[in-house]
Every structure is written in C-alpha cells, then in structure tokens.
Amino acid sequence: MNGNSLLSLQEKVRGPLTTADSPDYDTARAVYNGMIDKRPAAILQVSQVADVIAGVNFARDEGLDLALRGGGHSAPGFGTCDGGLVLDFTNRRGVRVDPSTATAWSETGATWADFNHATNAFGLATTGGIIGSTGVAGLTLGGGIGYLSRKYGLSCDNLKSADVVTADGKFRHASATENDDLFWALRGGTGNFGVVTSLEFTLHPVDVVYGGVAIYRLEHLEAVGQLYRDTIATAAEELGVFVGVHQGPPVPFLPEEHHGRPVVVLVGAWMGQHDEGQRRWQPFLDVAPVAGSFVGPIPYPALNTLFDPLLPKGLQAYWKAEFLPALTDEVIKLAKHHGETIPSEETANHFYPVNGAVHRVAKDATAFPYRDVEFAAVIAGMWENPADNEANIRWVRDYAAALSGHSAGGAYINFMDADDQSRIRDNYSGNYARLAGIKAKYDPDNLFHINQNIKPAT
Template sequence: MNATSFDALREQVRGQVITADDADYDAARAVHNGMIDKRPAAVVRVSQVADVIAAVNHARDNGMPVAIRGGGHSGPGFGTADDAVVVDFSATRGVRVDPAGKTARTEAGATWADFNHATHAFGLATTGGIVGSTGVSGLTLGGGIGYLDRKYGLSCDNLLSADVVTADGKFLTASETENEDLFWALRGGGGNFGVVTSLEFRLHPVDMVHAGIIIYPLEHAETVAKFYRENVAAAPREFGAFLAFHQGPPVPFLPEEWHGKPVCIVVGMWTGDPAEGPARWQPFLDAAPVAGSMVGPMPYPALNSAFDGMYPKGLLAYWKAAFLTELNDGAINAHLEYGKRVPSIQTAVHIYPIDGAVHDVGIADTAFPNRNARFSPVIACHWADPAESAANIAWVRDFAAALQPYSETAGYINFMDGDDTSRVAENYGPNYGRLQEIKGKYDPGNLFRVNQNIQPQ
C-alpha cells in the first residue's frame, strides 16, 4: 500500500501518519530492540482515542494487521511489523492521580518512570517493573512482575479498569462490572483483544523504601543463592528482592576491579516499618563476602529506575523466561553454570519471587494462570555489536534449555521472544480455552495478531 492510500486516514486523525515517504519514517518505525528491522505501512502517532478508532478501522478495512506500541520495550519487537498499521502511543503519556481514592489513570504510552513520578508526589505506588523505561500497558497486560508483587500482587492484579478500542472500532470500558469477560482476558492475555487506550490502577502507600543492591563475587554465588532461597521464603511480604547474575556494573559503590566481571547480585527493598530496614538487609550483607553494596533509604521511583541508563534504545536483545515452583539445586546450578558466562554488561539474568499476594489470586481469576509458581527466572540478553548476535542467542537458548528440566511447562509471556509463539497455549495452560473464546468474540478476524498470539476460537 503506497503513501497516498493513507491520505484519507490523515484527514481523520489529529496525530501524525508517517509512511515510507516521510523523512522521519526510519526513526518512527524503530523500537527498543535494535535487532528488529520492520517496515510498517504506516506509523500513526495518536493524540487521542478518536485517532485510535480511525487507525483500527483503516487497518481492518484494508486487510492490514495492527501493531500496538506503548513503551516499545517488547523483546520480540511487537510494537511494529511489516506492512502493518502501527498505533504508536509515544505522544500520550499522561497520568492522573486521585489521591483520595488511591487510584491513578494512565494513558497507554506512559512508562513506569512516568507513572511513578506522578504517584510518588502523593506517597503512592502500585506494582511496576524493574526498569523505569518499560511501558505500563505492555507490562500490565502480560501480568506485571515487580518489586511490590509479594505485597500487592502483579500489575494486572491492581488493574481496576481499561478503555479499549476493539477490532470493530468500538470503544469499550472493561472492569469488574462492565464487559467482565474482556477485563478478565486483559489481565494477562496481552494485546490480543483490542487497543488499550488507558488503564486505571489501585494505588498503595509506598513512599521511601529501604533499598538494597548487594554485589558478591561469583565464587560465592552458590552460597548466596541458597541463602536467598531460604530468606525470601521466610520473609514478610513487605520484603521484595530478586537474585541476579550480571557483569559488574560501573557504579560508584562497586570497586573498579569488579567492573565487567561476572558477579551475583541481590536487589530489592523493604516497604515495612522503616526502622526495621537495616535489620532486614544485614543478613544479606553477612551471607557471603561482599564486593560492593548500597543499602539505605531511597524513594521508590529511584530504585525502579536505577538501571535505566544501562538499557538505551537500540541495543540488540534476545530473551527467554520460565516459572519455577521451587528454586531447587538443579535450577541454581544452571544459573551458576551460565551466570559465569554472562556475555555483556547489559545482560540481565534475574530470578523474581512471585509468591505472597500473587498467590492470593486464583488460577482462573485472571488470564494470568501461573499462581502456583514461586519464582520467575528471566534471561534478558542485550548487546551492541551485531557480530555477537549468533553467539549471544545461542547462549540464551542453551541457558533456557539447561533450566527447562526444573521449570514448569509455562513461561512468562512478557519475556518470551518471537520464536516462542508456538508456546502460547502451554503458557496460558488451563486458561487458554477461555481466552480463545473471548478472542473469538472481540477479534474474530485476528486483527491484533502482532503479539504472543491467541488464536480465536
């Protein structure tokens, strides 16, 4: 479809319609993952819901898929696609907080840094991701693991309502009292059911937290991992921390001799009584010799965006994910083996705890079914040099294969890559059939298929 075919759409939107003839087309089609090189038919930088409706109608009537871009962080690059109409929310990032009602409504292009900045002014927060530049919409629709999930549940567990443009161009609100089936599907089912234009969240009192970033020499990783396993299992829900394998980051509190070397890290925060903060972290400081640490009070948004500088747009990326019912010795050994060969300073191997409040929600209560798992390991490899792509992809795949014998069948949708789409049914397990029914109701033609796609029934 040539650019002139979009003249009618240009007349219907207040935002921009960018096609291959426009000077900023290459910038507009780029997503966070530099490996993705797609050529969409048009990128529509929407300014309001009316623009979304026009873009969806145009794509459907002309037989083109719709790709939805919020923060653009999708590892597989699902924020763009060849010959698609990209609905780009980068110009719509507003967050409105109701401090009395302890809720916030955010536009679909907001990042967690945007969201946390708005809510922190009122001493409030909800479960977000680990990196502030991650989009609120994408993380939430796929589940939403973060520092606060042990205390307050997943991001999707805190979703109160969502406004959605469906495949037929209708505008709906989904909540516990309106379009309840759609609301159920949105909480974990990804962008399969329509274009979410805004989301309303429940907020919680989170202001200053007692944060910890503790870095250990890799030779002590087994001791640290086993200590972490036992400590987190017994910790109150107010303690949220993940175990990680990285190359030593160039941070002021880590001596330069450790920069770029394989290390083991524990990162997290205590949100309970501030006076208890030092005592909650001291066991981790005593568990093994420490190469460097930063422990103390910190605004929650500061921790949530502490690693943003390491992940600029344009890095090449390849991801895998799993779920563990227990962090057993086999799973730990797989991390020890591959953790010593982390290939870049930007690569993140994290093991997130997802017990506590996550387990208060039933398997069938939302589309996110993985309520029996206690940990979610993710392997997020990032690098800058294309010449390293083959070796790094092989490392990720081999790592994931080594972890598989100790993992559940399902994996975390938000960290699945493009070659994992065949696993969608097993990732949703007992909820997949219902998701297919709802997909068939709201998107029978599979217009929204640039995602971890659920086939309409």
C-alpha cells in the first residue's frame, strides 16, 4: 500500500487518518496491553458510519489486515495489527438513554464507565464487566460476565439490537426480527461477523447497591472460598459477588502490613434493599479474620470502577481462563498454592459465578454456549516491567496447566490470549458449526480475522 492509496481513503472519510509520519502515531497505535507493539499502516479515527463503510471497503479491496478497536482492552491486542488498517472508535463514546422504555444505545467506543455514568442518572444499568475502562462493545460481543449476571443475565442477553457493517461494506441492522442469524452470532461470537457501530440494550433498576470489597490473608482461602461456593449456589440472584486472589493493594482500608502480600478478595454487591444487603454480607465478614474491608452503600458506577486506579493503560498482560463445572476443594487448593507466588500487584485470579439468570437461557439461544457451568475462572497476569515478562508468563501458564484438569472443556472467550486459537471449537462447543456457517454468509473471505477467529465454513 502506498501513500496514494491512503490519500484516496482520506478523501472518503471525515475522521483523521494517522500514519507513521504523523506526530501522534505512537500514541494512536498504543493499546491497553503494553506488551503489544504493532505498527499499523494507518489508524482511522472513526467519525461516523460512513467512515466505517469506507474503511471496510478499502481494507478488503487492498487486501489489508483490518483491526477493530473499541475500548482497546483486548488482552491479546486484537485492536491493532502490523501493516494493516485500524478502525479506532475511541472518539465515538456516546450513550443515549430512554428511561421510559428502559433502553440505552451505545456507540462502539464507549467504555462501561461511560455507559454506567449515563444510565445511573436514571437509576438504571445493564450487565457490564468489573473494570470501568473495558469497552462496552468488546465485552458484550464476547458474552459479558459481570456483577449483574446472576440477576439479569450476560451483557449479550441484554442486547436488543446492533448496527453492523459487514465485509461487503453493507450496513445491516441485526435484531430478533431482522438479520436474526447475524444477531444470534453477535451475542458471543465477538467481532468475527462485522464492525458493530451501535448497540441497543435493555436496562434494569440498579442505583446504589450494598457492597464493596473484603480482604483476608491467603491462609483463609479455604474457609472463604468454601463459604462463597456454597452460598452463591443457592443465594438470591440479587447477590453478585466473586472471589479471587491478589496481592494486597495499596488502598486506605487495608493496613500497610498486607500490601504486596498474597490475599483473598471478595468483591461485589447485593442489588436489593440495603438492610438485607448487610445481612447477606455478614457471613462473609464473619467466616475468617478480615484484614481490611470497604463494604456499605455504593453507587453501582463506583463499584464498577473499583479496580481502575490499579490497572492503568500500558501494563504488560498475559491471560488464561477456564469454565468450571464446580469450585471444588481441589480448585481452591490450587488457587491457594499458586496464590502464594502471585507475581505482581496487578495480577488477578478471579472466580466469577455463571449461574442464576445465565442458566435460564438455552445453550443454543445465543452464540455463548456455556449455560450449564458454575464458574468462569481467569488468571489475568498483569505487571509493569517488561523485564518480568518471562517469569510472569510462566507463572500464568503453570497455573493454567494445573487448572485445565478441572475444566468444563472451554473458556470465556473474552479471557483468552492470542495463543489460545487452538481452543476455538471448544470455546464455542456445540454452537461452533452454526457460527462457521454464519461466518461464511457474512464474511466468506475472513476479512475479520484479528480476533479469536471462527473460520468460514467451506
């Protein structure tokens, strides 16, 4: 691709086109994972749908790799590429709310912090992640596990429709009544099927919740983990809590003696009445000595951004994951064993509940198939110094290898890294063949392949 080709693209779009000659190129090409250092031929800052259509047509006709960047949070760095074109939605972060119909429309570049800020003004929310800087589109298209999953289902279960530009450059609306096969695939199939330019969500009454964080020394993981497992199995669906292992964070409510030491964390909230929330939290506060806690009434957007100050853009990152049929005593012991050497303040090992409302959706109702597991485990390795890459990646891989013996077969697609492509069929289980067929219909030449890639059926 030469400069004349890029000039022809710039003439067709309104958003700026950043190339290696641009003074802000290094800033524009950076993604959330600091380990990713790729050099696109050009980065198009999308200004409107017309830019997306032009960008898709250009990449297809020029035979270029095409990367899609919403929030840019992808651990494998799928929001960029070498030598290709990046469609960057960073400046498209609008969220519109209609409180009368409990509906919200989000642009592709919006983060969950953006979304929750907009909807909380009306006392409403939908299922998002646990990091405010995560992109709304990326999380939703991969499924969307979060604090509200047990009560209201996954993010993709709350998706009512989406606008999509497919590989042929056509604009399509996808919903239960229009391009319904595409709509089915989008709900869990990630960015394999086109460029999503807008998402419509169902909202629910969520405002100030009762929750926060409780932290314990690692030696108490068995007691905390077993109580958590047994409680979450039958608890009312208003309880959205996960358990995990960290290094003690430098937060005011945790004494300094625990900072940087392996700890157990319990994070989440009760979504109902606050007096009931206090009662629901009390067993967790009584099960073992609490090293530090911050639990009480908290606005839902604040809960969703609790981890953000600890996880700035630019950290090195390498992740692994599994779906678990149960949080067995053996899995808890594994977490404790590997937690003893957890390598950084930013690294997290979490076990998210995947029950309640998630189980009430059929396996084949959306592309997200794991509707009968109990937990989604993630080993999210994150750290500052690139000199620590080899040792920290080894820690993640060793733990993941041990955990794989307890797997339900696949893992949550949003937690997979770039070297997990071999697991793609397992991760979609019985839905893979249908996804491959839909891929062949909307993207037969696999233009959208910078992702956990679903190959078009032949």
